[in-house]
Amino acid sequence: MLSTKYTVREKLSKKEIDRKWWEVGDYFRRNSLWLLMYCTGCCAIELPPSMTSAYDMERLGMGPMATPRQADILLVSGYLSLKTLRRLIYTYEQMSEPRYVIALGSCPINGGIYHDSHAVINQLEQYIPVDTYVAGCMPNPESVLNGFVDLMEGIKNKKANGWKKYHKNNDWYKENQLHALGEVVIHDEFHQ
């Protein structure tokens, strides 16, 4: 039986207060996810129907954004050649945290139909952390939206923490990137 006596409430520690604030922030972050579409492959063709009136991703609070700084999600649609992987890493590192990555199609999972190409990477997971995969070649708009909902669930259950992994295992990711690309930073007239 509960005591009717006044008991001093235990003060929350700084960690617990931070956790509570973070959960409040998570509510806003998962209900307003802005996409940066990195349309490299054929899966990009599935995005217009999932954006427009047929499936309407805006009802989930999602929408396309113009630059990496403004975006929350990096949407990798399709295969990544070595040349585009370098730009993808640039883009990913420019995004403001917390940032999430969704990979569409089978190419970022295991190489897909380009698995034996010399110019295409097979697993995106080795270079940047991926939070949600949407399998299929190509995934239809229902699966794409399902992937978004999965990511929202992941943010709610604190499972979408790829950006923390990137900080923690940065050496490993950098090593893989260097192994594939030789050099991540480009030295030419456009990248001073």
Place this chain on the structure above:
Amino acid sequence: MILNILIGIGIAFFGFVLQTSIGGINRKIVGRLQKRHAPRWYQEFIDIFMLLSKRSVSHGWIFDFGVIMALGGIIATAMFMPLTASFLAFENYDNFFIFIYLLAVGMLGMAMSASGSGNPWASIGVMRALTTMLAYEVPFLIVVMTIINLTGNSSLTEIMLYQQAAGNNIFLIALPLGGIVAFIALLGMLGKKPFETYIAPAEIASGPMVEYGGKQLGMLFILHEISVFIEVSLFVHLFLGGARNIFEFLIKYFIVYTLANLISNVNGRFKIDQVVKFFYKWPLLMAVTQAVIAIYFGWVI
């Protein structure tokens, strides 16, 4: 004095909440227009709090300071805005030119901050924003000067009372050409579609906002909502006869903003030279004609 300042801050906060809600409702309306289900009406609030809850990078102190200066300037402008003919924070300080003057602080702060990021798209966006401003302000000011000439006063409250007096029409009807010009100029001020040239997400990657993310972008969104509140309220007070009570104000505000948004959503985007040419051709001609008709011939309906 302290009470006045508190009321002023309250008006700025009210403007933010009002415009953010109406912006959300408008997203719903536009969604239905495009046969979509559209987001919740409070989606804009979620967007802003999401941005404020993110981490962000800085590009030097000019970049950070400019955003704060712009937000402060806009809040200071909104503090002077009368809501109805009798409710305003600072009596006798609701002159039209105060708004035109103080709005520039916000815009210049944003321009300074955007240039501080060092991104070429930002510089192009700022250049385009200032060019658009130069284009729409000439016809708009000619129409407002006509109104000031007719009423003999440049205070918003006095202009409101003049229109509400018996026997006088609201200026949208009394000066039909001028009203149309002012509405077109309002589209330019709000950055709505035919004149959206300085945002242009697909063309110059959202212009001045290109390097903003996280908290700075959240502050810019708040700034944008309050400046839309100021511009639409100016139109309501100058051309729709202001408001006798707050409900009238809300209805007029909602109609004006929704109409601007609907026009925006069925239009394409002008190029920057087309914007300038457009404003210096028909609206300017109409504004001058209206001024001549109203002042020299005295034909006011």
